[in-house]
Amino acid sequence: MRRSSSFLIFTVLSLPLISAVGWKLSIPTTTTTTTRPVGRSSNLRVREGSPFRIAIFADLHFGEDTWTDWGPRQDLNSVNVMSSVLDAETPDFVVYLGDVVTGNNIAIENASLYWDKAISPTRDRNIPWATLFGNHDDASFVWPLDWFSSSGIPPILCPANISNSYDGGCTFRGTTRVELIQQEKKASNALSYSVLGPKELWPSVSNYVLPLESSDRSKPAVALLYFLDSGGGSYPEVISNAQVEWFKAKSNTLNSDLRIPELIFWHIPSKAFKKVAPRLWITKPCVGSINKEKVASQEAENGMMRVLEKRSSVKAVFVGHNHGLDWCCPYKDRLWLCFARHTGYGGYGNWSRGSRILEITEMPLRVKSWIRMEDGSVHSEVNFNL
Numbered sequence: 001m002r003r004s005s006s007f008l009i010f011t012v013l014s015l016p017l018i019s020a021v022g023w024k025l026s027i028p029t030t031t032t033t034t035t036r037p038v039g040r041s042s043n044l045r046v047r048e049g050s051p052f053r054i055a056i057f058a059d060l061h062f063g064e065d066t067w068t069d070w071g072p073r074q075d076l077n078s079v080n081v082m083s084s085v086l087d088a089e090t091p092d093f094v095v096y097l098g099d100v101v102t103g104n105n106i107a108i109e110n111a112s113l114y115w116d117k118a119i120s121p122t123r124d125r126n127i128p129w130a131t132l133f134g135n136h137d138d139a140s141f142v143w144p145l146d147w148f149s150s151s152g153i154p155p156i157l158c159p160a161n162i163s164n165s166y167d168g169g170c171t172f173r174g175t176t177r178v179e180l181i182q183q184e185k186k187a188s189n190a191l192s193y194s195v196l197g198p199k200e201l202w203p204s205v206s207n208y209v210l211p212l213e214s215s216d217r218s219k220p221a222v223a224l225l226y227f228l229d230s231g232g233g234s235y236p237e238v239i240s241n242a243q244v245e246w247f248k249a250k251s252n253t254l255n256s257d258l259r260i261p262e263l264i265f266w267h268i269p270s271k272a273f274k275k276v277a278p279r280l281w282i283t284k285p286c287v288g289s290i291n292k293e294k295v296a297s298q299e300a301e302n303g304m305m306r307v308l309e310k311r312s313s314v315k316a317v318f319v320g321h322n323h324g325l326d327w328c329c330p331y332k333d334r335l336w337l338c339f340a341r342h343t344g345y346g347g348y349g350n351w352s353r354g355s356r357i358l359e360i361t362e363m364p365l366r367v368k369s370w371i372r373m374e375d376g377s378v379h380s381e382v383n384f385n386l
């Protein structure tokens with residue numbers, strides 16, 4: 001969509017805690033191997049003596065208004081935001097939290113061109129990253145209404161072999177989630193930790209777990225990072241029952257005794273975010289700086305939140321999608337629900353751009369977060385006590 005139609009992101013941070021007593025950890029190495037993307041030789045690992053820092057880039061919306069000067073200029077602005085955040089924070093890892101591109105504005109067959117531009121500031125700095133999908137990434141092209149105004153249809157060339165679904169026109173089907181991720185990995189210099197999730201969960205594609213390993217190889221993972229596809233674009237905005245079952249099975253295998261803190265990332269806030277939303281001002285215990293919109297949640301709740309709230313190891317959920325929200329609030333006294341910060345110049349809204357940063361310290365285990373703005377300022381620090 002156009003500027004006015006973008007969505008949200010959300011991210012959540014999580015936090016860890018390690019309260020469980022007694023049981024033995026079981027993180028079968030074979031399991032982590034299967035989640036490891038082809039082409040990379042290592043898992044994410046904390047460097048000894050140094051906190052592990054993650055920058056979240058939410059709602060970049062590359063590829064808007066591609067037929068004007070405005071659109072490409074916004075993409076450049078977004079590159080500048082990412083560059084200034086990456087240079088100020090020097091993160092160990094980047095999470096692209098969905099709506100990386102606005103597929104419905106991309107009048108070419110291959111949206112990977114824009115996806116790749118969005119990834120480039122991170123890849124150019126040799127920083128590894130992971131992506132997940134939002135509701136705009138695989139949306140198919142929508143002809144702008146003003147193309148049919150009196151000024152006439154602009155000169156756009158329909159590729160000869162594109163399927164004809166409009167009377168006499170051509171249409172661009174959009175680049176699928178699977179194609180986007182495959183192309184990302186191909187062009188990643190082995191820095192992409194994104195995973196083409198289990199086929200039985202398709203059309204939801206970005207479902208996977210990345211263990212963050214301890215600097216001490218004899219120790220269990222420091223945290224588990226879960227990525228889920230909250231839908232939208234080519235299919236409804238939901239986290240399905242099948243994904244809930246997948247999460248249960250995966251988390252029980254990797255973290256049966258709940259000792260490893262778990263952080264969850266997806267794009268569209270679940271309905272639970274509405275329950276914790278501040279009315280007007282962001283007051284304690286919530287932490288944040290903008291509360292300018294209503295939470296635009298997923299269409300249905302199929303049990304994911306019930307599962308998360310029962311797992312003491314789950315510390316936070318991070319979403320994007322709402323560009324005018326950047327708060328973190330506790331939910332049921334158990335875990336934190338956090339919005340990222342709108343990073344892109346694409347997408348609706350003109351609130352200043354930034355990035356939510358997560359920092360995981362191993363000894364002693366701590367997880368905290370803050371927001372780093374394009375202009376270098378920092379605010380809204382929050383500790384997820386473990």
Ligand SMILES: *[C@@H]1O[C@H](CO)[C@@H](O)[C@H](O)[C@H]1NC(C)=O
Binds near residue numbers: 110112114116
């Ligand atoms: C899509 O674009 C990427 C560059 O972003 C290119 O490497 C790839 O070959 C293209 N794929 C197709 C099918 O044209």
Ligand SMILES: *[C@@H]1O[C@H](CO)[C@@H](O)[C@H](O)[C@H]1NC(C)=O
Binds near residue numbers: 159160161
């Ligand atoms: C269209 O498809 C035909 C047959 O597959 C091929 O020969 C031709 O080069 C294609 N044209 C374009 C512009 O891709």
Ligand SMILES: *[C@@H]1O[C@H](CO)[C@@H](O)[C@H](O)[C@H]1NC(C)=O
Binds near residue numbers: 350
């Ligand atoms: C967006 O914000 C910037 C900086 O505050 C301002 O210069 C610009 O005019 C705003 N753009 C719109 C469309 O409101």
